[in-house]
Amino acid sequence: MATLLEQAPAATGAVLVYPLLLERKRQLLRASVLEGAVDSRFEAAMDAFQEDLAALEFSLVQNQELYRILEEGEVALLDSFGVLMAGVLPEEQWQAAQETLGVCTLALVPMVVENEPLGLVAFAFQDEAIEVEALELLVGHLTLALRDLLVRDEAVRFGDIDPVTWVxxxxxxxxxxxxxxxxxxxxxxxxxxxxxxxxxxxxxxxxxxxxxxxxxxxxxxxxxxxxxxxxxxxxxxxxxxxxxxxxxxxxxxxxxxxxxxxxxxxxxxxxxxxxxxxxxxxxxxxxxxxxxxxxxxxxxxxxxxxxxxxxxxxxxxxxxxxxxxx
Known part of the structure; x- marks a missing residue:
């Protein structure tokens, strides 16, 4: 999985690859998989945001648009970080980061296994021409790796949670x-x-x-x-x-x-x-x-x-x- 995360920017041309895992019980997305990650592009993105991106949490209760994208399971192409960062960072902060990184397209790609969402991956590009199929293929490999990782503590994480409704x-x-x-x-x-x-x-x-x-x-x-x-x-x-x-x-x-x-x-x-x-x-x-x-x-x-x-x-x-x- 670490290898996939390291190779993803070069393979896609993205200036930021930002995987977010679904925490069902709290109904939010977290970048916990990136804690301790060492990557020059990711560090540059954190400098641009002036924020520890690995520590952010994205509430699906408060952000209904993000919830909809995750639920529908389809790639969403956006022109800013607005949908992703709504309610998480001040608008002027993510806009400054977007300008610093030169981002003009944000692709949100859901991670889904057997119709159940595991999270999503955000790809930030300096170009408008995006190869969606390549992103879906890459995220498919990443999803399988994450599923294997999550299986090890599934009983602890989801033992008291219904997998369909998250209550x-x-x-x-x-x-x-x-x-x-x-x-x-x-x-x-x-x-x-x-x-x-x-x-x-x-x-x-x-x-x-x-x-x-x-x-x-x-x-x-x-x-x-x-x-x-x-x-x-x-x-x-x-x-x-x-x-x-x-x-x-x-x-x-x-x-x-x-x-x-x-x-x-x-x-x-x-x-x-x-x-x-x-x-x-x-x-x-x-x-x-x-x-x-x-x-x-x-x-x-x-x-x-x-x-x-x-x-x-x-x-x-x-x-x-x-x-x-x-």
Whole structure:
């Protein structure tokens, strides 16, 4: 991998080759692979930016355009560092670096393995004539090298993270739920568990394809994650089912929180070649201790009520939070 990084500038004519790895749990891109790198071109770029480029982090939550490029998996040709550096460096700083380096084209090339993004590589050029196929080939080799590197600590990095949606998985939810129920029981505090199911997801997948379906799940997960804060957490249970763990939350408050989340989700859509696909969900709420006193029983109660909500929605009844006795 080090050899690839060293040879990439000469092979492509780029004045800067800047690989960024995806950190799913925090939903950001990091240049950690470059920490300790020794390369004259990279050092010249850091001098131009007056910044340690290997230490920068790029939030995918705050930078939706960067998130879109990563999601679509297609090469993006830009005329400045603006999209990449938005919210990371002041505009005057990256503009000065661009002028110093003589950059007129920035190519952002996603690194993708089996439809799953690993990150992207930014190539900065002093020319407008870019051989996109050569960049894709080079990044393909780099991606394979990075995948082999990441496999060694995959269990540690992604053991509690769902690989499709980048939120917590069911295993992590059950561990957190067990801990929170013990705490809630000891101190006599409320706790609520909200479960959501994306309506007609199977039909959505059949209509728009699995890739767009995965984008929908990630969009729903991101929307939910942005709407809560620790110790609250979002997890993907399975398929199109999600859960929200709400410690210190009574049923009445959980109903209010759920209504707010539904309002956020009502504004979500996933774009495909056929246009925008709106998102609707079915919801259920189960509370400790009135509905159940163990993690397994509480989740089972919530899922049973969710099935009731789904049947009601299928019968064209107004959606409601099943299990709610606010």
């Amino acid at each position: 917590h998985n069911r295993r992590h939810l059950m561990l957190a739920l067990e801990s929170e129920i013990v705490r809630a029981g000891r101190y006599g505090r409320p706790l609520s568990l909200v479960v959501l199911d994306v309506d007609d997801f199977r039909q959505f997948n059949e209509t728009y394809g699995q890739s767009t379906g995965d984008r929908l799940l990630r969009t729903v997960a991101t929307t939910l994650a942005e709407a809560v804060s620790p110790p609250e957490l979002v997890a993907r249970l399975q398929d199109d089912d999600f859960a929200l763990l709400l410690p210190e939350t009574s049923r009445a408050t959980a109903v209010t929180t759920t209504a707010r989340l539904l309002a956020h989700l009502s504004r979500v859509s996933v774009f495909s070649d056929d246009g925008a696909a709106p998102v609707t969900v079915s919801v259920a709420i189960a509370c400790f201790p009135e509905d159940a006193s163990t993690p397994r029983a509480l989740l089972q109660r919530a899922l049973a009520d969710l099935e009731t909500a789904k049947r009601e929605r299928a019968n064209e009844k107004p959606p409601q939070a099943a299990g709610g006795r606010a």
